[in-house]
Amino acid sequence: MNANNFLQTALYIVVLIALAFPVGRYMSAVLDGTSVVVRKIGRPLEVLLYKIAGVDENAEMSWKHYALAVLLFNALGVLAVYGFLRLQQWLPANPQAFGPMTPDGAFNTAVSFVTNTNWQDYTPEATVSYLSQMAGLTVQNFLSAATGIAVVIALIRGFARHTMQTIGNFWVDLTRITLYILAPLATVIALVFISQGVIQNFKSYQDVPTLQVTAYQAPKTDAQGNPVKDAKGNPVTQDVKADKQTIAMGPVASQEAIKMLGTNGGGFFNANSAHPYENPTPLSNFVQILSILVIPAGLCVVFGRMVGDRRQGYAVLAAMTIAFAVACWGEISAEQSGNPLFTSLHVDQSTTAMQPGGNTEGKEVRFGIAQTGLFTVATTAASCGAVDAMHDSLTPMGGFTPLLLIQLGEVIFGGVGSGLYGMLVFALLAVFVAGLMIGRTPEYVGKKIEAYEMKMVSIAILLTPLLVLVGTSIAVLSPLGTAGISNPGAHGFSEILYAFSSAANNNGSAFAGLTVSTPFYNVLTAIAMWFGRFGTIVAVLAIAGSLANKKRIAATSGTLPTHGPLFVVLLLGTLVLVGALTYVPALALGPVAEHLTMISGH
Known part of the structure; x- marks a missing residue:
């Protein structure tokens, strides 16, 4: 960087x-x-x-x-x-x-x-x-x-x-x-x-004259759009002059x-x-x-x-900010490094006063790599899905970062509401793991975390990986799923994995090389979207109801402080170990394999 x-x-x-x-x-x-x-x-x-x-x-x-x-x-x-x-x-x-x-x-x-x-x-x-x-x-x-x-x-x-x-x-x-x-x-x-x-x-949409007129021949059609043929059955062509462009309003x-x-x-x-x-x-x-x-x-x-303790909010905000900064470094560094295969062809990808350097394919020159990288991380750390560049054109590790951010549950700031309740679910898991290590009943913000809450936490954390991995498996095993792949190999698998990760985690961005405008993908991704959203919400509300019904307990010398640097590290560690490791085999087959292929010169 x-x-x-x-x-x-x-x-x-x-x-x-x-x-x-x-x-x-x-x-x-x-x-x-x-x-x-x-x-x-x-x-x-x-x-x-x-x-x-x-x-x-x-x-x-x-x-x-x-x-x-x-x-x-x-x-x-x-x-x-x-x-x-x-x-x-x-x-x-x-x-x-x-x-x-x-x-x-x-x-x-x-x-x-x-x-x-x-x-x-x-x-x-x-x-x-x-x-x-x-x-x-x-x-x-x-x-x-x-x-x-x-x-x-x-x-x-x-x-x-x-x-x-x-x-x-x-x-x-x-x-x-x-x-x-x-x-x-x-x-x-x-x-x-x-x-x-x-x-x-x-x-209404505006027709404006183009700076250059283009003339070409095209098949002639009738009023119903059917090709017109001559007496011998050959297609009839007509001269076409392209001198205007339709601008959407x-x-x-x-x-x-x-x-x-x-x-x-x-x-x-x-x-x-x-x-x-x-x-x-x-x-x-x-x-x-x-x-x-x-x-x-x-x-x-x-x-x-x-909750009456502003430090609790600051701790969560600190964990999110650290993870976001690391993701920005990984994304922007991967795109600024460019593609080593171009270097072997004597293409200069270095940053100079005359060129931005790096991988500029699929990016808007008015934004550049830094703002594109920031946008890519922000939109996939959140459940946003807006894009200012073509994610399908990212380098393998540049694509790995947004894919992983989505698969973590988009809890690094995350979507409005969904990001914080997702991170708080991981916080409950973190204090539960800490409680197991020291042999005490886990507590968070003055509430004991017991069996019922952990069952709901398990549902909230495991539901979306289930939807992603099962959906991806169905797609790669079905002719209807593989028919949409335009880039075979590791990248084609990444496209399908990204599609179901995006749908189940309610992101909406895509590796657009995959054709998903088919009944197969429309129905399958809709199911993933609905249950990924509302299955998690029901589990979160069940946790809310259980916690509201409990007494608030005072902190003791054995209570794990959840507002300091130690908890921030514990929370980030839990997020990576539980959130990321679920997808390691799938990521190895997709962007990691593609990256290794690229650096090996293929």
């Missing part, structure tokens, strides 16, 4: 941590109802929404009731998005007259956006109407993000409360998170994006803001954040990377404040 890469990484981490504290304080005040925004400014609107929905804001829920509300609400979200995508040809705000999405494609997309995955196996600007983008996909960007935050707040209440049967009210949490946190922040970020050149309009900035802030990742355009209308400048790119992780980082501060 050269000086430029180091300075850009250090600047990003410093700005992120600096923003985490005010954002965390604001979210804490919103969620406990003490903020003036909640008490006065937004109160009339909030009360009106409860009245319309028939919600009693003072009635709290048990963990089972809370989980049922989460599942039913999100199941209705799947139906709503599916309806928009299947019926958009008859709905307004469709200036390009797009037809319906296929049943399997609409099902996959609906599950994807509801689970905060935003896995897109279609071309948005050529498939989805403005109304479907806004009322279907963008709305779910808000609601899926709010669901993740609500779940982690319920878990934190489990730590903070004692001898109580309830963990909050899902409808109140959902409303306040959307109304006071996501909507205002998304509005500000959207305006920043517009100032940088991100478009926001409802125009749309309400991009509003979707872009919540796409990043809610760690959703679904782009308005197929090129996602590599598209100049979604991400025009290095400054907009930097703001996008910040937007991905600012709420996950702030939630660590919320955790410390809500």
